[in-house]
Structures are given as structure tokens and as C-alpha cells.
Amino acid sequence: MSQAILLSGEAEIDFMIHGIIPVEIFGQKVWITTSHACILIVMGLMLVFAIAANRKIKHASERPDAFQNVIELIVEKLDGMVAGEMGKWAPKFVNYISTIFMFILLSNISGLLGLRPPTADYGTTFALALITFFMIRYNQIRHNSAKEIWTDLCSPLPPWLPIWMPINVISEIAVPISLSLRLFANVLSGTVIMALVYGLLNKFALIWPAALHVYFDLFSGGIQTYVFCMLTMTYVTQACGSEEG
Amino acid sequence: MDINGQDLIRACSAIGAGIAVISGIGTGIGQGNAAGYGASAVGRNPGARGQIMSTMLLGQAVAETTGLYGLVVALLLLFVHPLG
Numbered sequence: 001m002s003q004a005i006l007l008s009g010e011a012e013i014d015f016m017i018h019g020i021i022p023v024e025i026f027g028q029k030v031w032i033t034t035s036h037a038c039i040l041i042v043m044g045l046m047l048v049f050a051i052a053a054n055r056k057i058k059h060a061s062e063r064p065d066a067f068q069n070v071i072e073l074i075v076e077k078l079d080g081m082v083a084g085e086m087g088k089w090a091p092k093f094v095n096y097i098s099t100i101f102m103f104i105l106l107s108n109i110s111g112l113l114g115l116r117p118p119t120a121d122y123g124t125t126f127a128l129a130l131i132t133f134f135m136i137r138y139n140q141i142r143h144n145s146a147k148e149i150w151t152d153l154c155s156p157l158p159p160w161l162p163i164w165m166p167i168n169v170i171s172e173i174a175v176p177i178s179l180s181l182r183l184f185a186n187v188l189s190g191t192v193i194m195a196l197v198y199g200l201l202n203k204f205a206l207i208w209p210a211a212l213h214v215y216f217d218l219f220s221g222g223i224q225t226y227v228f229c230m231l232t233m234t235y236v237t238q239a240c241g242s243e244e245g
Numbered sequence: 246m247d248i249n250g251q252d253l254i255r256a257c258s259a260i261g262a263g264i265a266v267i268s269g270i271g272t273g274i275g276q277g278n279a280a281g282y283g284a285s286a287v288g289r290n291p292g293a294r295g296q297i298m299s300t301m302l303l304g305q306a307v308a309e310t311t312g313l314y315g316l317v318v319a320l321l322l323l324f325v326h327p328l329g
Binding site: 016084178181182184185186188189192223224226227230231234 | 299302306309316
């Protein structure tokens with residue numbers, strides 16, 4: 001064995017992102033990758049579901065059938081989750097949180113469809129975390145005066161002594177990085193382990209990897225979706241403040 | 246068997262990746278602590294199960310971050326070869 005099997009990156013073990021179509025933008029070669037394709041597939045699934053649900057709810061009946069029940073269950077659960085975490089700010093954010101919840105959940109479990117999960121690409125998760133970051137900053141500026149923000153920045157020490165401020169700034173900047181890396185690393189670890197199982201045991205990986213799929217795709221993906229949305233809600237609620245009506 | 250510079254770097258990268266995922270120890274201890282206290286809280290107050298569950302999961306997710314940093318470093322060392 002001239003080279004270690006894991007390091008060789010041969011075709012058997014494949015969990016990397018591949019380029020599909022090269023695009024030339026401002027002299028730079030940019031690739032349309034498998035992540036983009038998988039995101040488009042996930043978005044297509046969500047669109048089909050949304051259009052079907054919209055049609056169903058427009059002709060909603062008193063005695064719901066199975067599909068209407070499922071839609072109402074999803075909306076009720078998401079509403080309850082957001083309302084339990086954000087309190088009086090819930091009506092403003094429930095649409096956004098529900099959207100990213102469904103998108104991340106579908107992305108995470110899209111490994112079951114044979115896709116490479118789009119959330120196992122750092123670009124996707126970092127974009128989501130950046131949206132959260134700007135939501136936090138926007139709501140903080142909107143709901144707090146400049147003096148309150150400054151006091152908050154110097155928080156353990158009095159506001160006229162901003163020695164502690166750089167550390168607080170760093171911890172604010174670390175929020176999107178840790179949010180995105182958490183989601184990314186969890187999904188990526190599942191993807192890598194599944195790729196190793198299928199790549200190294202290709203003759204023996206017959207039915208039992210289904211159990212691994214249940215853990216790595218369904219359980220881990222669901223938990224990480226929940227955690228991402230909960231942390232987003234917690235940060236935004238904190239930024240909004242709770243004292244004013 | 247000749248070992249040239251690149252082989253040596255890759256071997257050391259593999260060792261470094263192994264050392265990096267030791268950060269999982271701290272994560273495991275932290276998550277276990279959170280789960281244990283969560284279980285005892287549910288035992289004391291079974292009515293607040295949902296609330297305790299979501300708080301515990303949130304804390305565990307935050308505690309998990311350091312372990313995941315180790316994992317990311319290990320994966321980078323193994324598959325991206327940042328050192329050559």
C-alpha cells in the first residue's frame with residue numbers, strides 16, 4: 001500500500017463538493033457546484049409542498065383530511081416553538097424562523113435522498129449565520145438607544161472605562177462563526193462517516209447502514225436544525241430587549 | 246522505503262488530526278453533565294419536562310462547539326492538506 005487509503009482521495013470514498021459548470025465572472029473562474037444543485041432540488045421540493053399546501057388551505061374544510069392535518073400540525077408546532085422562545089416578539093419573526101427551520105431540516109435530511117446535504121457546505125451555513133448576525137445587529141440598533149448599546153458593549157465595567165470592549169466585540173463577531181461551524185461540522189461529520197461506510201465496506205454495507213442514516217441524518221439533523229433556530233431566536237430576543245411594550 | 250518531505254508532512258498531519266479530536270473529551274464531559282442535571286431536574290419537577298429538555302439541548306449544543314472545532318481541524322488536516 002503506497003499511500004494510506006483515507007489520504008488518497010480516490011474515487012471510492014467521495015464526500016467532497018464537485019464543480020459542475022464553470023462560470024466566468026470578472027475574469028474569475030467560479031464553479032456551479034453540487035451544493036447549488038442540491039439546494040435547488042431542496043428548494044424545488046419546498047416550493048412544490050408550499051404550492052400544494054396553499055391550494056389546500058384556500059379550500060380548507062371543517063373536517064380536515066390527512067394532508068390538511070399535516071399542514072396544520074407543522075404550522076402549529078412551529079408557531080408554538082417560536083412563541084415559547086420569543087414571547088411578544090414572536091409574530092414578527094415566526095415567518096423567517098419557520099422558513100429557515102424547514103429549509104435546514106430538509107437540507108439536513110436530504111442525505112436520505114442520495115444528495116450531498118447542502119448544509120455540509122460552509123458557504124450555505126455561513127450565509128444563514130450571517131443573516132442571523134445582521135438580524136441581531138439591526139434589532140439591537142432599532143430597539144436600543146446608542147447609550148444602551150455602548151453600556152452593553154462595556155458591560156462588566158462601567159461605561160466610562162471601555163477596557164473590556166474589545167473582548168465583547170470579539171465575542172459578538174464569534175456568534176456567526178460558531179453558529180455556522182456548529183451546523184456545518186455536525187452535518188459534515190455525518191456525511192463523512194456515511195461516505196466512509198459506503199466507500200470502505202461497499203460489499204458489506206447492505207441494509208444495516210439504515211440505522212446509521214437514522215442517527216446521522218434524521219436525529220442529528222433534526223437536533224441541529226432545532227438548535228440553530230433556538231439560538232437565532234435567543235440572540236434576536238436578547239437584542240430586542242424585553243423591557244418595552 | 247523512501248520517505249520524502251511530503252510523506253512526512255502527511256504523516257504528521259494524521260497524528261495532528263488524531264490529537265485534535267481529543268477535544269471531544271471535554272465536550273463529552275460537558276454534555277454528560279448537562280444531561281445528568283437535566284435528568285435530575287426532570288426527576289424533581291416532571292411537569293417542566295419540555296422546558297428542561299429545550300434548555301438542556303441548547304446548552305449541550307453550545308458545549309458541543311469546542312469539540313466540533315477540533316473535528317473541523319482534524320478534517321482539514323486529513324482531507325485538505327493545508328501544510329502541503
